Amino acid sequence: MINVGIIGFGTVGTGTATILLKNRGLLKQRTGVDINLKRIADLDIRRDRGIRIPKGVLTTRAEDIFSDPDIHIVVELIGGTTIAKDVVLRAIRSGKHVVTANKALLAVHGIEIFRAAEKAGVEVGFEASVAGGIPIIKVLREGLVANRIKAVYGIINGTTNYILSKMTTEKAEFSDVLKEAQRLGYAEADPTYDIEGVDSAHKLAILASIAFGVQFTLRDVHREGISWISPMDIDLAEELGYTIKLLGITKETNGRIELRVHPTMVPQDFLISKVDGVFNAVYVEGDAVGSTLYYGRGAGALPTGSAVVSDIADIALNIANNSVGRIPAMPGAINPMPLMKMDDVVSMYYFRFSAIDKPGVLSRISGILGKHNISIASVIQKERLAGKAVPLVVLTHRAREKDVVTAMKEINKLKIVAGKAVLIRVEGREQG
Ligand code: HSE
Numbered sequence: 001m002i003n004v005g006i007i008g009f010g011t012v013g014t015g016t017a018t019i020l021l022k023n024r025g026l027l028k029q030r031t032g033v034d035i036n037l038k039r040i041a042d043l044d045i046r047r048d049r050g051i052r053i054p055k056g057v058l059t060t061r062a063e064d065i066f067s068d069p070d071i072h073i074v075v076e077l078i079g080g081t082t083i084a085k086d087v088v089l090r091a092i093r094s095g096k097h098v099v100t101a102n103k104a105l106l107a108v109h110g111i112e113i114f115r116a117a118e119k120a121g122v123e124v125g126f127e128a129s130v131a132g133g134i135p136i137i138k139v140l141r142e143g144l145v146a147n148r149i150k151a152v153y154g155i156i157n158g159t160t161n162y163i164l165s166k167m168t169t170e171k172a173e174f175s176d177v178l179k180e181a182q183r184l185g186y187a188e189a190d191p192t193y194d195i196e197g198v199d200s201a202h203k204l205a206i207l208a209s210i211a212f213g214v215q216f217t218l219r220d221v222h223r224e225g226i227s228w229i230s231p232m233d234i235d236l237a238e239e240l241g242y243t244i245k246l247l248g249i250t251k252e253t254n255g256r257i258e259l260r261v262h263p264t265m266v267p268q269d270f271l272i273s274k275v276d277g278v279f280n281a282v283y284v285e286g287d288a289v290g291s292t293l294y295y296g297r298g299a300g301a302l303p304t305g306s307a308v309v310s311d312i313a314d315i316a317l318n319i320a321n322n323s324v325g326r327i328p329a330m331p332g333a334i335n336p337m338p339l340m341k342m343d344d345v346v347s348m349y350y351f352r353f354s355a356i357d358k359p360g361v362l363s364r365i366s367g368i369l370g371k372h373n374i375s376i377a378s379v380i381q382k383e384r385l386a387g388k389a390v391p392l393v394v395l396t397h398r399a400r401e402k403d404v405v406t407a408m409k410e411i412n413k414l415k416i417v418a419g420k421a422v423l424i425r426v427e428g429r430e431q432g
Contacts, residue, residue: 002316003036004037004038004073004074005039005068005096008075008079009040009044010079011301012101013042013075015303017053018305019305019309027309033319038057039059040053045060073312074098076098076102076105079104080104080105096122097124101304103126104199104202107201107206110206110330114330127308130206131156131203131282133297133306134307135294135310136207140284144284146286146288147287148286149286150286153247153249153272153427155247155279155282157197157280158279158280159278160195161276163226166180171231171234173230178195195225195227197223198218201218201221204250205221208257208259222259225246228422229263233422233424236382240393242265242266245266247262247264249261249264256337257339258340259339279296279297280295281293343401343402346401348399348430349396349423350393350395351393351421354418354421355389355418356417356418357388365394371407372406372407372410374407379393379394
């Protein structure tokens with residue numbers, strides 16, 4: 001029998017406990033191992049979570065788990081990067097295997113945690129840290145082991161995807177939809193991590209580390225949020241055949257790794273553009289398999305619990321078969337590749353200028369773009385209001401970020417342009 005101790009009895013803790021209790025027989029049939037939920041530690045063990053926990057399982061002392069020699073696997077479901085870090089390192093040093101759903105912890109302290117686990121000869125499972133119930137870590141580590149990974153594109157934050165989807169279908173303002181998301185309990189009370197792309201960046205750092213065998217951290221990720229996206233840009237994007245999504249993008253380009261989270265215009269005929277609401281999706285391209293796409297719930301008690309329990313089952317199997325460490329948590333570098341500086345990233349761009357409607361304006365703007373090697377694919381001007389500012393939209397061919405930043409600085413200074421230009425990167429096929 002393999003004994004499990006859960007620390008943190010919140011949403012995911014409840015989902016994990018529910019699955020372990022309800023599907024214990026099924027898990028035994030499938031793995032041949034009896035997985036027993038021995039302990040759950042939380043400061044609040046009185047609140048009704050809607051499940052019946054057997055007598056003697058609940059405790060307010062995490063110590064009861066660390067010091068129990070019969071507990072093989074500690075599941076950290078506290079969240080955050082402070083107490084959770086102590087809990088994980090304590091469990092590792094007590095010779096226990098660890099399962100965690102904590103993306104922030106791994107994206108910030110992953111290197112230290114994996115080193116400690118290697119030294120102690122224990123496993124760290126983290127399937128639930130990225131894209132909730134979608135088994136994307138297993139896909140990258142095992143299912144696609146035969147492939148050199150070329151690119152990963154992910155909608156890996158449900159809150160922002162919900163907000164952008166609602167803004168698209170209801171033509172609503174960002175702040176109104178955010179309030180609704182908060183009312184429905186999707187967005188955190190402090191939604192900064194979601195809307196500023198931090199949560200996606202945590203998850204992308206983890207995915208990229210596995211995909212490319214280089215241990216990236218949050219600091220390596222270029223990050224932009226969605227709070228500045230307006231219904232006007234969503235409409236214009238739609239008209240041009242695109243949907244705006246907050247994407248985590250990592251790819252290998254000429255031996256360097258791109259690592260970025262930002263709003264992105266995705267062609268409407270790409271499957272990932274159809275992923276709406278709180279759902280997540282991850283597109284992975286391998287050199288052998290080609291394009292693959294994984295879709296599902298990225299959050300919630302049972303979907304995330306499903307991922308946590310899959311790690312528990314893997315570790316239980318490895319213990320039972322004397323194969324602990326069968327798959328290294330973080331694969332060694334296949335061919336260590338440096339991070340690509342954002343300045344060197346090449347992308348297509350959407351610019352929206354608020355330009356005074358008078359002769360010669362477009363040539364001033366296109367002159368500056370041309371001077372910086374930015375080639376225009378198409379231009380649209382929606383209204384005609386002589387002498388007044390109107391939206392002028394430019395789609396570009398592939399251009400270098402550094403050139404774009406320089407050109408934008410120059411254009412934003414022009415008197416014929418009101419305010420700052422809006423810039424959204426565009427993925428997909430070249431137009432024009
Ligand atoms: N805040 C996250 C999301 C929850 O919106 O996807 C799961 O990490």
